[in-house]
Amino acid sequence: MQGYDVMFLTGTDEHGQKIELKAAEKGVTPKEYVDEIVANFKRLWETMHISYDRFIRTTDDYHIETVQKIFKKLYEKGYIYKGTYKGKYCTPCESFWTESQLVDGKCPDCGREVKEANEEAYFLRLSDFADKIEKFLTETDYLQPKSRVNEMVNNFIKPGLEDLCVSRTSFTWGIPVDFDSKHVVYVWVDALSNYISALGYGNEKYNDFEKYWPADMHMTAKEIVRFHSIVWPIILMMLDLPLPKHLYGHGWINFNGDKMSKSKGNVVDPFVLCERYGVDAVRYQILRDMPYGSDCNFTNELMLTRINADLANDLGNLVSRTVAMADKYFGGTLPTDRVSDDLDDQLIGMAQSLCDTVTPLIEQAQHSKALEEIFKVISRANKYIDETAPWVLAKDESNNARLATVLYNLLETIRICSALLSPFMPATMPEVWEQIGAGAEDTAFDKLGTFGVLRADVTVKKGRVLFPRIDIKSEITELERLMKPKTVIKEDEDLDKAGIISIDDFAKVKLRTGEITACEKIKKSKKLLKIQVDDARGGRQIVSGIAEYYTPEELIGKKIIFVANLAPAKLCGEESNGMLLACDAGEKVQVVFLDKDTPNGSTVR
Template identity: 60%
Template sequence: MSDNRFYITTPIYYPSDKLHIGHTYCTVATDAIARYQRLRGREVMFLTGTDEHGQKIEDKAAEAGVSPKEFVDKIVCGDRGVLDLWKLMNISNDRFIRTTDDYHVSAIQKIFKKMYENGDIYKGKYVGKYCKPCESFWTESQLVDGKCPDCGREVQDAEEEAYFFRLSKYADRIQDLLENSDFLEPRSRVNEMVNNFIKPGLEDLCVSRTSFTWGVPVDFDPGHVVYVWVDALSNYITALGYDNDKYDDFDKFWPADVHIVGKEIVRFHSIIWPAMLMSLGLPLPRKVFGHGWLLLDGGKMSKSKGNVVDPYILAEMFGVDALRFFLMRTFPFGSDGNFSNELLIQTINTDLANDLGNLVSRTTAMVGKYFGGQLPAGCKTWAEPQEVDTQLIGMASALRDAYQKDMDTYAPHKALEEVFKVIQRANKYIDENAPWALAKDMEQSGARLAHVLYNLLETTRICGVLLTPFMPESMDKLFAQIGACEGCRTWDSAGVWGSLSDAATVSKGENLFPRVDAEKALEELERVAEEAKKAALPALEVEPLSAEQVDFDTFCKNDLRAVKVVNCENVKKSNKLLKFTLDDGSGTPRQILSGIAQYYKPEELIGKTLVAIVNLPPRKMMGQESQGMLISAVHTERGEEKLNLLMVSDAIPAGAKLC
C-alpha cells in the first residue's frame, strides 16, 4: 500500500436503537482525522457502517412486530436514522457497510470456512454465562458481583452446541504484539488487555450460535449462524473487496492505518481481530486507538439504560460545526469526559463566539471601515517589524507543525489547543496595536494600520485552514469573508506566512458564531429532554395481572353497587379530592371522597351512574367521612397515569348489585 494512502475506520454501530452523542463523538473524531489526511494530500478511505445481526435485534424486532431486516432498515435508513445523522453531521465517509449487505454475508461464509479448514475453528459445546445487551460470553470468574463486567447487567446461563475459534493458539503472538509495538493506543489500554485477558489464560472463542437465527448461516452447517465477532470485525476487509466482487480496493488500502473504537470494544479489536487475521494469513492493521467515553452524570451513556443525549437536538439548536468543534475541543480523545449542556454552551461562547468569532468579526469590520474592504498593496511587509508583529507571525508560522504532531498522534484536542493559542494571541495583538487609534491619523499611521490588519487576516487564514477538518462549512464562510482564494486554503499554504494576497477582497458577512443565551438554551434543552424522555416511554402500560388467587367466598364479600351522582364538588384546601353525594338506592345519601380531581371536573359527573364498593369501613379524609370507594380503571400512557371512572348505563337503577 502506498504511503500516500490512508485507511481509517469507525466501529460499525449496533442499530438496536437510535444512535446518541457517544456514537457521534467517535464518528466526528474519525471524520476530522480523515479530513486532515485529505488536507495533507493523501488518498483516504474512510469506512463506517452498522452491525445488524444478533439475538438482541431479533428480540427487539419481535417485540416491534416486524422482521429483523425491517427493524434495522428503519433504524439505519429511516427518518432521523443513522444515515440521516451522518449526513446532518457532515460526515465524509467514503463507504458505508451494513452487515446485512449480500456481498458481506457471502464473504463472511467464505472467511468462516477458511478458518475452519485451517483448523482454527472447531465444533464443541458452550457452557457459561451470556450478556445479551453486550452479546458477550463470560466465565463465572470473569463476572463482577455476578454481573457482566462490561455493562454491569444481569447475565443468563447459556449452553448450546457451537463452533469455537482457537484464540488461545495466538495468545503469545498477541501478547508480543501488544507489549512490543505501538499497535494499541493509548498505551494505558495495553496493561488492561494483557493483565485482564491474556495472562489469566486466553480461552477459545465461541463464534457460532444455534439459539437464534438472525445472522449469517454457516454454509456447511446451516443450523448455526456466525456469531458477532467473525461477522462484525471482518467488515473492515469485506468493505474493501476481500472475498467478494463488490469492491476491488483490498490490495490498495489494507492494512488499515487505524481503527478508531470506543474503549469498551478495544478487547475485540486488539485481541480477537488480530488473531483472526493471523489465522487468515493477512497483515495486521497498523493501529487500534481506543477513545474514552462521554459520561453523563458520571456514568457511560447507554441506549439500553436510556441515559443518552440526542445529537439531532444539539446540532439543530447550536449548529453542526459548533457541535463538532465542542466534541473535539473539550474532551481528551483517549480519556473519558463529562458531558453537560452547560459545558457545550460555555465552549461555544468562549472559544467560538468570543475568541474566533470576535477575531474574524473585528478584523473584517475594520478592513471594511478603514479601507473599504481591500487593503493597500504592499501591506504584507513592514520595514521595521515590532516585537508584537514578530511574536504573532512566529506563532502563526510555527502552528502547522505543532498541529501536525498532535493530529498524527490522534490528539485532536491538543491540535485545537495549539490553534486557539494563536487565536488568543491575535486578539491580544488587536488590543496591543489599537487599530482604532491608528485610524485617527491615516496619513501618519495608515500604512501601519494596513500591516496590522494584514497580519490579523493572515493569522486568521492559517487558523482557518487548520480548523477546516473540524468545522468545514464554517471555514468556507470564513475564507469567503477574508478573501482567501483556493490556493490559500491548502495544507502547504498553512505553513507559508504571507500566502494571502494583500489585495484580497474582505467582507464582514454574517456572524459565524453568535453568542448563545445560556439561560434560554438550557430551559429549551430541559423541555426537549423531557419531551424526548416521555416519547421514549411505552405508549401504553397496564399493571400486570396478579398471580395471587382469591377464593370465591372472599370475592363475594365485596358489595359492589350502582350509584347515581347527585352532587359533586371540590374539597376545600385539597387539589386532589372530589366529594360525591350519591344515591345508592337505600334512601340515605352516601358520601364518598375520591382523589380524582386531576382527571374530572365536578360538574361533568353529576347525573352519571358509577360503581362503588359500599361495605368498606368509613374513613376520614381532610376531616370528612368517606363511606366507600368508587371503582375506576388506571393505565399509563408515555409515563403519565390515566384514570377512568367505571360508568355504567343510566338505565341501571341506583342500588343495583353487581355480581
C-alpha cells in the first residue's frame, strides 16, 4: 500500500525423518506424501486470500543446488566437521536435546517422548560464534518481541552454545551431502537456506539476491525461534553475508487454552469457518485476538462473539446506518453545503491521525494493537451518530447542511478506517468502498492522513449487510457437529478378532429391556456401580464398570438393554446378573438408552 517493492516469500520445509516415517505409514513415497500437503496449503492460502510473491519447496531442484553448495562451502571453511552424535532426539520437532534440556524426560518444545540417537554426523561449529551471536541479539533489535532475547541467551547461549548436528545417516529423505554419500543434510541448514536460495543465491533460477537481501523481516512461530535467531545468523556470519534486520516470533493459536493437536481432536477446520462466516471474519478474529508475542486462545464462542461485537455491531452497523441515512434523507447524493460544529472535532481528529498511529504498529507486527486502534475510531463514529442524531436533524429542512456535514464526516471516517482495514479484510473492504462512493484514488495510502478526500457531492449505494449477526448458541452446536473428528473403524480387523458367528450363535444371547430403578456406587471400587433393574420379571441386580462416566442420579429412570442370560458373577462382593449394552465413544463409554415408552422386559431381536 505504501508503494514499496515487496518480496513476500513463503513455502514448505519437506525433508526429514518425520516425513519419511509418515509416508511409509501411508504406503507412499515421501515426495508423494509432501505433494499432497503442499497442494492443500496452497488451496488454503488461496481460500484465505493470503498472497505471496514466491512459494519455495525444499524439494525444488534449485534449492537443493544451493544447499549442497552452502554445506560444502562451510565444510571447506572449517565450520563443519565430522563426529558422532550421542544424545536425545525428538522426531516430531526434528530437534536434538541434552539431558539437562529435557523437561520431565521429554522434549521441552512439544512434550513428546525422545529417543536415544547415536550415529555418525557432521556438526556446525556454533560454539565458535557464541560471543558474536549473544552480542548481536542483545545489542540490536533483531529479535522481537524483546522478551525472547533473554529466553535465547539464558537457555541456549549462557549454558554453553553447543555445536549443531547438521547431517544424518539414519534416514535417506533429505538433500544428499555431495561429497559423502552416506549423509543427508539435516533440516536446519536445509530449511533455513531457503531465504536466500529463493532469491537465487547459489543457483541460476532467480537473480534477486542483491535486490532483496538482507530481508527486512523473518516471521516464524515461537517454537523455532531458536533456529532463526541463533543458527541462521551464525550460518550467514560464516558465509560473510548480511544479516536480516528483524525476526518476529509469533505465538500459537490455541483451542480452549490448549495447543491444537490432531491426537487431541481439537483441530479447527479453517475451510468450514470460512465457508460459514466469510474469510475476512476469520482473518479478523485471529489477527485481532493474537496479542503481540503471545498465544491466541481460539474458541468457537470467542470467534462468534468477536464477529457479532466488532464486525456486525460496530463496523457493519456503522456502514449500513450511514449509507441508509444518506439514501433516505438525500436520495443517495449529499448536497455540498456544510455547517460544522464542535461535536465534529474529536471524530475528525481521530480519523485524521489514525494512519500515523497504525503504520508503526503494522511495521512492528503489532497487528492486534493496530486493529484495536482502528476500532476505537469506528466506535467513536457510532457514538457520533448518537450525539448528532441525524434523524432529528432530518425533521427540519433548514438543518440539511448540518445533516449533510454529519453524514459526510461519517463517510470520510469509514473511508479511512476501511482503507486501513483492507490488509486485514481484503475481500470485504472493496464492498464498503462501493457503498460509500469511494474510488481507488480515494483509498490510496497517501490520502489516508487527510480528512475531506471524498467529493462533497458523494453518492452512496446501498448494498448487502456485510456481517450478519450470528445466533451464537445454535452456531456453536452446528460447528461442534461439523468439526467432530470422523472415526474410521477398521471393521475387518475387528471381525477377524471376534470371529464370524452364525444366526444360531446369536440366538443364544438373550437381550431384554429394563428400567433402572436404583443405583449406587460400590465403596470398594472407583469403577463399579450397583444397579437395580425392573425387567418385568421380579427385577435383577447388575454390576457395571461405568462409574467413571455416569453418576447414579444420571442413570435412575433410564431405559436400557441388557444381556439376560449371562452367567452370574461376583464383583467386589456384589452379585451381577447381566450386562448393560454400551458402546465405545472415543475416550468415553456410552450406555445405550431407549425411549422412555419402551416396555420393560421386552425381548430385543
